[in-house]
Amino acid sequence: MPLNERDRIEILMMIGVGDRMRTQQEVCRLFHEMHPDREPVSQSTVSRIERKYRELGHVRDAPRQGRPKINENVQQDVILSALENPHCTVRQVSRDLNIGKSSVSNIFKKVKYHPYRVRLIHELAEDDFDRRTEFCEYMMDHNNQNNGFIANILFSDEATFFLNGHVNRQNTRYWSQENPHWMQEYHTQHPQKESSPNDGGISAAYCTQILYYSIYSYTLLSFKR
Template identity: 95%
Template structure:
């Protein structure tokens, strides 16, 4: 278990620094009566002998993320919405993964109207009732989706980001009139994947 400085001092007092009145085995027995783990006894005595104190060593690496750091990251995005994770990481001396996590935590989500919660609850209850009445009802549903992939090689999502708490209706224009693209449709039913199927034309509900 992790020890704080008070626990380590307690161990040293049990030993009796200087007079060696108790052995480590005796201290382990005493310490075990109050704490479940014996390993900290030897760790604390070894640290005191080697360093002369029982304080934790300063942590290495980049500073720990706190509320002030999060505010600095968000301000960087507000000042320069086109900034990259790498730029913010370098400017603020924060790990790239930490910057990315902060950006993701402040992302926008789909707005829900007041009655959306009731509608979603009703839908869940409807599906559960039908599945209870007709075993395998959900297993016979085909869940599908489609996506369009552009093949012109110009679009790189990693380099065309815009960080904002509001929808800025920002666009990145590329110099091509008719970019090559492919439409993909796939589905899942039970434990099977249907497709994927590739189409040159746009997908419709027909």
């Protein structure tokens, strides 16, 4: 158990003054006799307490410095980097300014900057609403004619791989204190993509193999052309 200020003062009183001073060994033994339930103090501890009192005039703990504060100039540089390029990453800012990534993250947190990520949505054309209504009516009519129609449909998850450099949400962010409602448009009538279905009756390895040969063949055809 560490010694508090009261314990140190008690040790100083045990040391004494003038010709009635005790040795460090005697002080350690006396302290242990008065506090048998505590861990014995060492002679080096007694010596350190006595030396501190002679040098500083007290035996209080030194004030804690805490974590070093972030330089104001560095903080301004980080904010300017985000203003000039809202799509920057913590790693990029850390590399450009030669400061730690944790410092960059702490500055963004301090000034309440949040990395808003893009949300992928489909653009609706004028006739899309009519098509959706027609599809719902089609499904309802067939389900009324055959009660097991919907139950016989196999629904499964799938992973779609775009071959035209489609946006990746994991690598797209916008640093800002408020939601910028930033929008990025992609105009593609027929995007080149491959889909890999994933359900209980289809092997994931088999689908991956099909996807690999499909992309590989597409690449070869592109080079041959």
